[in-house]
Amino acid sequence: DQQVKQNSPSLSVQEGRISILNCDYTNSMFDYFLWYKKYPAEGPTFLISISSIKDKNEDGRFTVFLNKSAKHLSLHIVPSQPGDSAVYFCAASFQGAQKLVFGQGTRLTINP
Amino acid sequence: DVKVTQSSRYLVKRTGEKVFLECVQDMDHENMFWYRQDPGLGLRLIYFSYDVKMKEKGDIPEGYSVSREKKERFSLILESASTNQTSMYLCASSPQGYNEQFFGPGTRLTVL
Numbered sequence: 001d002q003q004v005k006q007n008s009p010s011l012s013v014q015e016g017r018i019s020i021l022n023c024d025y026t027n028s029m030f031d032y033f034l035w036y037k038k039y040p041a042e043g044p045t046f047l048i049s050i051s052s053i054k055d056k057n058e059d060g061r062f063t064v065f066l067n068k069s070a071k072h073l074s075l076h077i078v079p080s081q082p083g084d085s086a087v088y089f090c091a092a093s094f095q096g097a098q099k100l101v102f103g104q105g106t107r108l109t110i111n112p
Numbered sequence: 113d114v115k116v117t118q119s120s121r122y123l124v125k126r127t128g129e130k131v132f133l134e135c136v137q138d139m140d141h142e143n144m145f146w147y148r149q150d151p152g153l154g155l156r157l158i159y160f161s162y163d164v165k166m167k168e169k170g171d172i173p174e175g176y177s178v179s180r181e182k183k184e185r186f187s188l189i190l191e192s193a194s195t196n197q198t199s200m201y202l203c204a205s206s207p208q209g210y211n212e213q214f215f216g217p218g219t220r221l222t223v224l
């Protein structure tokens with residue numbers, strides 16, 4: 001039972017354009033969401049998070065949007081840069097639970 | 113900076129061997145986690161620990177055990193390695209009360 005789903009295994013975007021990565025979840029009890037970025041042969045690194053009391057959180061070129069009614073979140077990267085090419089994982093949790101449930105990941109490729 | 117280190121980056125073992133994967137964190141975090149990452153499946157939680165000598169099963173504990181004798185060290189044990197345990201193994205840690213986890217670089221284990 002996949003509680004967190006990233007339905008696009010891969011995404012290709014031109015440098016300078018917007019990258020939009022999507023994530024859906026099924027458990028309405030999740031109230032904290034995170035995005036991680038992973039380069040090959042490295043561990044995932046934390047990128048940005050959002051609590052369910054917000055619908056948007058921004059950090060530089062990265063913005064995460066949360067639509068609770070649709071159980072959907074998205075990560076926007078503007079403008080996309082070649083160094084953004086990586087696998088992106090979304091994850092969900094309950095506040096204070098400390099366990100994370102991860103999606104399958106989306107491989108983002110930024111083309112020059 | 114938080115540092116999570118894993119004992120090996122690459123490991124090759126034979127079917128039936130006992131395998132130890134070691135993880136050490138230097139930030140005095142209470143929580144430690146073991147995941148495996150497989151293509152199309154994302155990160156799946158094997159075991160986690162909230163404190164020394166405490167352990168909890170994750171989503172896929174079968175064929176694995178863990179040990180946490182010291183706060184900074186969390187070991188994953190494959191009692192009798194099988195080919196379906198060929199995977200990337202990732203260790204993570206987090207402070208008590210925080211959802212964000214910090215990951216090590218991973219161990220690519222191949223079981224022949």
